[in-house]
Amino acid sequence: MFKFAQRLLATTATVLLLAGPAHALPERYSEPVKEVGGTLIDVPYAGGNAVFPIFTSAAWGEPHPELTRVVIVFHGLLRNAGVYFEGAMTARAAAGPAGQQAMVVAPQFLADLDVPAHHLPANTLGWNNDHWAGGEPALTPAPLSGFDAVDAILAHIADRRLFPNVKIVVMAGFSAGGQILQRYAVVGNGDAVLTKAGIDTRYVVSDPSSYLYFTADRPDPQPHCKSENTWKYGFAADVPPYVQGTPDSLEARYARRNVLYLVGMADTDPHHPVLDTSCAGEAQGPQRYIRAHNYFSVMQQRHPTGLNQHLIDVPGIAHEGNKMFNTACGLDALFGAPGCAELDVKP
Numbered sequence: 192m193f194k195f196a197q198r199l200l201a202t203t204a205t206v207l208l209l210a211g212p213a214h215a216l217p218e219r220y221s222e223p224v225k226e227v228g229g230t231l232i233d234v235p236y237a238g239g240n241a242v243f244p245i246f247t248s249a250a251w252g253e254p255h256p257e258l259t260r261v262v263i264v265f266h267g268l269l270r271n272a273g274v275y276f277e278g279a280m281t282a283r284a285a286a287g288p289a290g291q292q293a294m295v296v297a298p299q300f301l302a303d304l305d306v307p308a309h310h311l312p313a314n315t316l317g318w319n320n321d322h323w324a325g326g327e328p329a330l331t332p333a334p335l336s337g338f339d340a341v342d343a344i345l346a347h348i349a350d351r352r353l354f355p356n357v358k359i360v361v362m363a364g365f366s367a368g369g370q371i372l373q374r375y376a377v378v379g380n381g382d383a384v385l386t387k388a389g390i391d392t393r394y395v396v397s398d399p400s401s402y403l404y405f406t407a408d409r410p411d412p413q414p415h416c417k418s419e420n421t422w423k424y425g426f427a428a429d430v431p432p433y434v435q436g437t438p439d440s441l442e443a444r445y446a447r448r449n450v451l452y453l454v455g456m457a458d459t460d461p462h463h464p465v466l467d468t469s470c471a472g473e474a475q476g477p478q479r480y481i482r483a484h485n486y487f488s489v490m491q492q493r494h495p496t497g498l499n500q501h502l503i504d505v506p507g508i509a510h511e512g513n514k515m516f517n518t519a520c521g522l523d524a525l526f527g528a529p530g531c532a533e534l535d536v537k538p
Contacts, residue, residue: 221302221304221320223302223304223305223308223309224269224270224271224299224301224302224305224308224309225271225273226273227244227299227301227305227309227311228244228245228246228247228272228273228276228297228298228299229244229246230244230245230246230247230251231243231244231245231311231312231315232244232245232251232340232343232344232347233343234316234335234339234340234343235343236333236335236339238333239314239332239333240314241314241315241316241329241332241333241335242312242314242315242316243298243299243315243316243340243343244272244298244299244301244311244315245272245296245297245298245299245344246272246273246276246295246296246297246299247294247295247296247297248276248280248283248294248295248296249294251347252353253353254352254353254354254355255294255353255354256355256356257292257356258292258293258294258354258356258357259292259293259356259357259358259359260292260293260294260357260358260359260360260361260526260527261293261294261295261296261348261354261357261359261360261361262279262283262293262294262295262296262360262361262363262525262526263296263297263298263344263360263361263362263363264276264278264279264295264296264297264363264364264368264516264525265297265298265362265363265364265365265368265369265371265372266297266298266299266300266367266368267365267366267367267368267512268321268324268366268367268465270299270300270301270302270305272297272298272299273297274513275297275365275368275512275513276295276297277513278512278513278516278517279295279297279363279516279525280295281513281517282513282516282517282521282522282525282526283295283526285517285522285528286522286525286526286527286528287528289522289526289527289528289529290522290526290528293526296344298340298341298344300316300318300323300324300337300340300371301315301316301317301318302317302318302319302320302321303317303318303319303329303330303331304317305317306331313331313332314331314332315331315332316329316331316332316335316340317329317330317331318330318337321367323337323371324337324367324368324370324371324423325370325371325374325422325423325431326338326371326374326375326378326423326431326433326434327423327431328431328432334432336431336432336433337371337375338371338374338375338378338379338381338431338433339433341362341375341379341381342379342380342381344381345360345381345382345384345385346381346384348360348385348390349384349385349387349388349390350388351388357390358390358391359390359391359392359393360382360385360390360391360392360393361392361393361395361524361525361526362375362376362392362393362394362395363395363397363516363524363525364395364396364397364399365397365398365512365515365516366397366398366399366400366465366510366512367399367400367465368399368512369396369397369398369399370399370400370401370423372394372395372396372399373394373396373399373402373403374403374423375394376394376396376445376448376450377403377441377442377445378433378434378435378436378441380435382448391449392448392449393449393450393451393524394448394449394450394451395451395453395524395525396450396451396452396453397452397453397454397455397512397515397516398453398454398455398458398479398483398510398512398515399479399482400465400466400467400472400479400482401423401424401467401471401472401475401482402424402475402482402483402486403423403424403425404420404424404425404475404486404489405425405426405438405439405441405442405493406420406425406438407419407420407425407427408489409474409475410474410475410476410485410489411473411474411475411476411477412474413470413471413473413474415470416470416471416473416474418469418470418471419470419471419474421471424471424472424474424475426438442493446490446493446494446497446498446499446500447497447499448499448500449499449500450499450500450501451500451501451502451503451524451534452483452486452487452500452501452502452503453503453505453515453520453521453524454479454480454483454484454502454503454504454505455479455480455505455508455509455510455511455515456480456504456505456506456507456508457480457506457507457508457509458478458479458480458508458509458510459478459479459480459481459509460478460509460510461477461478463478463479463510466478466479479510483502484502487500487502501533501534503520503524503531503533503534505518505520505521519531520533520534
């Protein structure tokens with residue numbers, strides 16, 4: 192069933208890490224972020240209103256008839272949305288004419304410690320360090336998921352009074368950003384308002400540590416691992432309150448969604464400092480490149496027809512988000528700039 196991983200393991204003699212807890216995050220990942228997005232957007236909930244920071248290339252509350260595309264870029268574990276925003280802006284410039292009518296947005300999922308450190312309003316959403324990546328509830332000011340924040344962004348873009356000519360929204364996430372985006376592509380509801388407004392959606396998932404599976408089967412099952420099929424790896428337990436629907440119904444919808452997996456061919460380090468080396472992570476494969484191919488292989492096998500998803504191997508890219516999005520296939524996937532021969536399906 193997982194022939195790709197078996198062939199690759201046989202030819203590269205990859206050494207599997209022993210099943211066990213994930214490495215502790217380096218200290219810099221639990222320090223306050225250096226900068227916070229200058230635009231705070233509203234995320235309403237039953238008990239009030241939260242705010243959530245974003246970086247954006249155009250004024251958020253003003254009409255933009257000149258725009259035909261919105262590109263939303265999700266950051267990694269450092270929560271350094273500003274770095275990803277600048278990288279996406281560099282990519283937009285490199286895309287030439289294709290990028291000129293695109294707006295770039297970079298959401299920022301803050302840790303709760305970031306809020307007082309930057310003197311932000313008390314109702315600013317803050318999570319327990321990296322727990323935003325799985326869509327888990329925030330600590331402040333209410334137990335909202337990061338998925339709720341994404342819904343709020345998409346609902347704003349669907350407002351035709353503000354974005355009358357937008358044809359497509361591209362959401363792109365690398366590393367931990369790829370984790371939250373892949374889970375959102377499975378369980379997220381925000382694209383419904385885009386579809387209603389006549390706007391297409393593409394999900395560009397790049398080099399996450401792990402994926403959300405729909406069954407308990409894994410390519411490298413780990414003996415005595417009790418978390419292989421719990422959230423954020425599966426649906427057996429600890430599923431966030433945001434998630435609605437059965438695994439079967441969510442899988443059927445996910446298979447129809449326009450998902451592109453961009454995979455760095457050099458992202459093969461089984462000892463990478465922020466690779467998920469928990470037993471649940473190891474059950475998906477020894478490193479990110481194999482995990483991506485394992486997951487896509489499962490989707491192909493489970494959906495031999497009607498799968499609206501593609502995987503592209505990008506040579507020379509290790510765990511380097513901005514480099515990935517500035518490759519020919521990255522520019523094509525995000526901004527529609529011609530140059531990626533492998534990207535044969537493009538809105």
